Structure formats: C-alpha cells, structure tokens
Amino acid sequence: MQIRTRLTLQFILLGGLIMLISSVAIYYFSSNFRKEDFYNRLKSQSRSTARLILNPYKPDENLARMIENDNPANLSRKKIIILNSRDDIVYTSDPAGDILISGDLLYRIRSQINVRYKQGAYEVLGTMYTVNYTPFVVVAAAQDVDGLLHLKKLGLILLIVWFLSLVLFYVAGWFYSGRALKPISDVVNKVDEISISSLNLRVPEGNGADEIGRLAKTFNRMLERLEISFAMQKNFISNASHELRTPLTSVHGQIEVLMMQDRTTEEYKNALNSVLEDIKSLINLSNRLLLIARTSAEGPSGYNKKVSIDEVVWQASDDLKKFNPSYHINITINDSLTDSSQMMIAGDDSLLKVAIINIMENACKYSADHTVDIRFGPNGKNMELVFKDKGIGIPEDELQKIFEPFQRGSNTRLIQGTGIGLSLVRQIIKNHNGEITIKSKPGKGTTVTVTLPSPA
Numbered sequence: 001m002q003i004r005t006r007l008t009l010q011f012i013l014l015g016g017l018i019m020l021i022s023s024v025a026i027y028y029f030s031s032n033f034r035k036e037d038f039y040n041r042l043k044s045q046s047r048s049t050a051r052l053i054l055n056p057y058k059p060d061e062n063l064a065r066m067i068e069n070d071n072p073a074n075l076s077r078k079k080i081i082i083l084n085s086r087d088d089i090v091y092t093s094d095p096a097g098d099i100l101i102s103g104d105l106l107y108r109i110r111s112q113i114n115v116r117y118k119q120g121a122y123e124v125l126g127t128m129y130t131v132n133y134t135p136f137v138v139v140a141a142a143q144d145v146d147g148l149l150h151l152k153k154l155g156l157i158l159l160i161v162w163f164l165s166l167v168l169f170y171v172a173g174w175f176y177s178g179r180a181l182k183p184i185s186d187v188v189n190k191v192d193e194i195s196i197s198s199l200n201l202r203v204p205e206g207n208g209a210d211e212i213g214r215l216a217k218t219f220n221r222m223l224e225r226l227e228i229s230f231a232m233q234k235n236f237i238s239n240a241s242h243e244l245r246t247p248l249t250s251v252h253g254q255i256e257v258l259m260m261q262d263r264t265t266e267e268y269k270n271a272l273n274s275v276l277e278d279i280k281s282l283i284n285l286s287n288r289l290l291l292i293a294r295t296s297a298e299g300p301s302g303y304n305k306k307v308s309i310d311e312v313v314w315q316a317s318d319d320l321k322k323f324n325p326s327y328h329i330n331i332t333i334n335d336s337l338t339d340s341s342q343m344m345i346a347g348d349d350s351l352l353k354v355a356i357i358n359i360m361e362n363a364c365k366y367s368a369d370h371t372v373d374i375r376f377g378p379n380g381k382n383m384e385l386v387f388k389d390k391g392i393g394i395p396e397d398e399l400q401k402i403f404e405p406f407q408r409g410s411n412t413r414l415i416q417g418t419g420i421g422l423s424l425v426r427q428i429i430k431n432h433n434g435e436i437t438i439k440s441k442p443g444k445g446t447t448v449t450v451t452l453p454s455p456a
Contacts, residue, residue, distance in 0.1 A: 003184075004177045011165060011173030013390040019165045030154055034147040039116060042075060042125050045138035050129045051054045053091045054136060073140035075120075082129075083137040085273040099141045101126060109137050140269065183212040184387045187219070200227060247282040252276050300437075306455055308340075308382050313376060316356040320364075327364040327372075332382075334377025342378040346455040355428040359387050359448050367391035367445070375455050381450070382434075387448040394440040402438060 043325075079094035089105060099119065109115045109126035117124050124141040190203040202223060205216040258271045310333070317329045335342070361373035365387045376385040394402060403426045429436045433453055440446035 004174070004181055007180070008170060008173035008178035012169045015169035016162070016166050016171070017164050023162055027151075027155055027186050034144065034151055037321055038075075038123060038142075038147055039125055039142045041141050042078075042123070043127060045075065045078065045113075046080050046127065048123065049091075049093075049130065049140075050082055050136065050138045053082055054129065054131045058141075059117075062173060076145045078140070078142040080123075081139040081245075083139070085135055087137075094141075098122070099139060101277070106137055106377065109139075110135070114295055120249060146202045173373055183216075187212070187216055194223070196230065201337075247278040251282075254278075306344045307346065307347050307352065308343050309345050309352070309376065309385070309452070310343045312349050312352050313356060313374065313385070316353045316360060319353070319435055320357050320360050324361075324364065324370075327360075327370050329360060329364070329372055329374065330376045331376075334375060334379075336379075337377045341384070342454075344455060345383050345432075345452045347452065351428045352432070355386070355425045355450075358425050359450070362421060363389035363391065365445065378454075381454050383452045383454060385450040386450075387450075389443065390445040393442040393444055393446055394438070395442055396440075400409055401441065 024065050079099050080091070081089060081094055081099060081101065082091040083101070083106065084090050087103070099122065105115070105126065109128065113128050115126040117126075119141065121143050122141040122146060124139065125223045126137065126139045168439045187203045190201070194201045194203075202220045203216045204222065205213050254271055254275050258268070263271070313331060316329060321327055321329065360372050360374070364370045368389065371389065373388045374385065375388075376383065378384070427438055428448055429452070435451045437449045438446060439449075
C-alpha cells in the first residue's frame with residue numbers, strides 16, 4: 001500500500017472517529033436535555049393542576065381540566081392522578097386507567113419524593129405535594145411526541161453529516177497527503193535521474209529546515225562522497241593501469257630484444273638483471289596496491305593488540321637500511337618519557353611498520369644526504385612521532401593533494417617512485433584512529449608528524 005493511500009485512510013479513520021465521538025456526545029447531551037426539560041414541564045403542569053384541585057378554599061376541578069386542555073404548552077396525552085394518604089384517588093384525568101399505580105410505586109414516591117419511570121410510550125413522574133400539612137401523591141404522565149421526533153431528526157442529521165464528513169475527510173486527506181508527500185516525490189524523481197554517469201546532480205532541498213529538507217541534505221552529502229569516491233577510484237584505476245603497464249612493457253620489450261639474436265653470457269646476465277629490477281618494482285607496486293585495497297576495505301578499526309612503538313620504529317629502521325645501506329636514520333626519544341608503558345599503543349605492528357618505513361624511505365630518498373631524524377615520545381594521552389629531513393621539500397600548492405594515490409610532487413620527476421606511499425600511510429594511520437600532518441618548504445625539507453592514541 002502506498003504511503004499516500006495509507007495516510008488518507010488514517011486521515012479518514014481519525015477524522016471519522018472524532019466526528020463519531022462528537023456526534024454521540026451531541027446526541028447524548030441533547031437526549032438528556034430533552035428528558036430534563038420534559039420532566040420539568042411535566043412537574044410544573046402537575047403542580048399547577050394539584051394547586052387548583054387541592055385548593056382548600058375553592059377547589060375547582062372543571063377549571064383545572066379547562067386549563068389543562070387550553071394550555072398552549074400542554075403536553076401530549078397528559079394524564080394527572082392525585083391520591084391522598086389513604087391511597088384514594090382525589091383527582092384523575094385518566095378515566096381509562098392507562099397509567100398503572102401500584103402500592104410499591106406509591107411507597108417509592110413517598111420515600112424518594114420524586115420518582116421517574118417509563119410505562120410503554122408514557123414517561124411518568126411521581127411526586128409529593130403537601131397542602132396544610134396533608135401529603136398527597138401526584139402522578140403525572142405524558143408522551144413527549146415532539147421532543148422524541150426532534151431527537152430522532154437530530155440523530156438522522158448527525159448520521160448524514162458523519163457519512164458526508166467521511167467523504168470530505170477522504171478528499172481532504174488525499175489532497176493533504178499529496179501535498180505533504182510532494183517533496184518526497186520530488187526527491188524520488190530526482191534520484192531516478194541520478195546514475196553513475198551523473199553523480200554531479202543533486203536532489204532539491206526545499207527550505208532545508210524540515211525533515212524532508214534534512215533528508216535531502218543528507219542524501220546530497222552522500223552523493224558528494226560518492227562522487228569523490230568514484231572520481232578517486234577512476235583516477236586510481238587509470239594511474240594503476242599506467243604504473244603496472246610501464247614495468248610490464250619494459251620487461252616485454254627487453255625479452256623481445258633479447259630473443260632477437262644470440263647473446264653472450266654477460267649480455268644475458270645484464271638483460272636479466274634489468275628484467276629482475278622491473279619485476280621487483282612490479283612486485284613492490286602490486287604489494288602496495290593490495291595494502292591500499294586492504295586498509296581501505298577495513299576502515300577505522302579498534303585494535304586490541306598492544307604494540308610497543310619503539311620496537312616498531314627500530315625494526316622499520318633495520319629493514320629499510322638492509323635494502324638501502326646508504327640511508328642514515330637518527331632516532332631519539334623525548335625526555336618526557338618516564339615509563340616504558342608509555343610506549344604502548346593499540347594497533348597492528350605489521351601495518352604500522354609499513355607506514356613508518358614509507359615515511360622514512362621518502363625522507364631519505366628525497367634528501368641529498370639520505371638522512372632522516374626521528375623523534376618520538378608521549379604527548380599528553382597520545383604517542384607522537386616526528387620525521388624531519390632536509391630534502392627537496394614539497395611545493396605549497398601541492399601539499400593538499402600529496403595524500404592522493406599516484407600523486408607526486410612536480411619536483412620529483414627525476415626520482416623513481418610510484419606516488420602511492422603516502423596514500424597508504426594515511427590510510428593505515430586513519431585505521432588506527434590517528435592523525436598525520438605534513439609541513440614542508442621547497443629546498444628546506446619536510447616534517448611529518450604522526451599522532452597515535454594510547455590504548456584505553
């Protein structure tokens with residue numbers, strides 16, 4: 001069932017229920033008013049008759065009957081019966097005896113003063129009337145033909161109004177739900193137009209203040225993230241294809257040249273060494289791409305394993321110098337360190353080592369003296385690692401893009417590299433809920449600061 005239909009039905013049910021309760025209340029109070037008004041008039045007319053009949057000075061039964069018959073406010077089929085204390089009938093306008101009076105009824109009237117009850121179509125009132133300390137029982141009965149007819153008409157009118165109100169509620173509910181759901185319909189229609197090739201489109205936000213506006217804003221922010229992600233993915237695939245194609249083309253070309261004619265053993269060795277270097281470069285690039293894919297898929301994680309950051313730094317230094325003996329890595333510890341437990345962080349030691357090696361390698365590779373100075377230690381509740389070099393630096397306008405995959409500085413064209421190291425580093429640090437910042441000046445060097453939270 002569509003939301004519009006469901007809202008319309010709810011509108012009808014709610015409105016119909018309110019109208020039904022209102023109609024029942026109107027009918028109930030009107031019925032009570034008719035009843036009270038009828039009995040008040042019946043009591044008034046019965047007392048007027050009793051006053052005339054029981055007048056100790058000049059009782060006039062004929063006058064009483066005349067007044068009853070000529071009274072314009074006379075009740076339909078009114079009958080009045082007056083009895084004395086011995087239950088003898090003093091006066092009656094009911095010679096046919098339509099109104100039954102029992103001893104039990106007389107006892108109730110004398111006990112309760114006023115007794116109301118129905119007998120067939122008659123509504124009967126029994127009351128006491130006293131003349132010169134002599135009690136009389138006055139029983140008055142009549143049929144409220146007009147009152148009941150008006151009440152019946154009122155009930156019919158209320159029923160017709162209730163049914164008409166259901167129709168009006170349906171029309172109003174359908175119109176109202178359509179107006180209320182129009183912003184959602186606009187969002188749905190706009191979303192249908194958005195595809196992978198048109199992620200630049202945005203849904204209308206309306207006034208932006210109501211729930212639909214906030215939903216549209218949230219959806220637009222998601223579209224922005226998707227657009228950026230798809231653009232990065234497209235760029236990544238394009239650059240990765242290019243970077244993988246280069247060593248593969250080189251290997252293919254060298255092998256083709258090698259197979260054109262017979263070579264000396266020395267020539268074969270030289271060619272195979274060149275191929276081996278290209279294969280190593282290809283393996284290194286593939287490993288880094290796989291690491292980026294792995295860390296991107298994992299997202300920020302809550303690592304439970306405790307790692308000693310000083311051991312990771314020393315291991316990273318040893319591994320890097322093993323393959324690059326010309327690199328110089330100077331490591332110092334902050335004076336603020338007072339306890340070895342302050343070196344502990346929560347994380348994955350293998351991933352952290354990959355990140356630290358990448359930062360060290362960049363610092364050494366882009367420095368003329370191949371030297372990096374590392375200083376680390378506790379900073380408040382975090383562990384801080386600072387990497388400094390005196391290399392070529394990074395142009396200021398390129399600092400914002402340095403963490404994008406395959407992004408390299410314009411001053412590094414002559415230095416071998418893939419441009420995915422810092423992207424991998426940032427993803428690893430991010431997955432450890434840490435932060436990485438870079439400050440650099442061309443020709444003066446670069447400072448990389450990594451902040452990692454201490455375990456809880």
